[in-house]
Amino acid sequence: MASKLSNEELKKIFDNFDNNGNGKLSYSEIESTVLRTYPEFSSRKKVIMRAYKQADASKNGYIEIGEFGIFLDALNHFYELYEIFQKIDKDQDGRINFDDFKKGRKVLKLIDLSEVELKAEFDKIDLNHGGLILFDEFCNYAIKRNIAAQVH
Structure with missing residues (x-):
């Protein structure tokens, strides 16, 4: 998913998430943007949290532009896993x-x-x-x- 995006496209999406413009994304910013964009995630908040934790490689509590592609890929991956989990x-x-x-x-x-x-x-x-x-x-x-x- 994110690996197929250009740096410019990734930055544009990142900026859409970055509500306060500080160049880093808190969990709150991520959750609100994901839920606003994809309402079906309202019952899948565990997916958002899991992707957030995986992408925060620096462990500073924020997703920065260098981690954002990882976040998008993880969000997609954990969504797929959640769908499988739901089937079981x-x-x-x-x-x-x-x-x-x-x-x-x-x-x-x-x-x-x-x-x-x-x-x-x-x-x-x-x-x-x-x-x-x-x-x-x-x-x-x-x-x-x-x-x-x-x-x-």
Whole structure:
């Protein structure tokens, strides 16, 4: 996405996000601009936050022009992962339980696993051992397995 934009195009988009003109984007500026431009993200704020955190390479709490392309690419990538997450999260409660995971095994290309192997895979993803896979946990797993590329 962003990798296909010229520096001039990227700067123009960045300036649209930079509401106060200080040359750096706070999370608030990013969230408000994304939600204004793409209202469908109102139920996907986790995606915006995840992309923001990934793009903030300097860890200064802002996205600067050099990080902005990373942000746009991450926003697109995490949106795709959220769509996959939603396909598996059958009751749409923002969490994947083991039953959801079993039913979503085809989406994850895990159809050859036995139930015991599937449970072990679920437990590997459930980093906090809460019995549920949260979006952040799913993202960590999906990135390691390159899930978005396999599904599309």
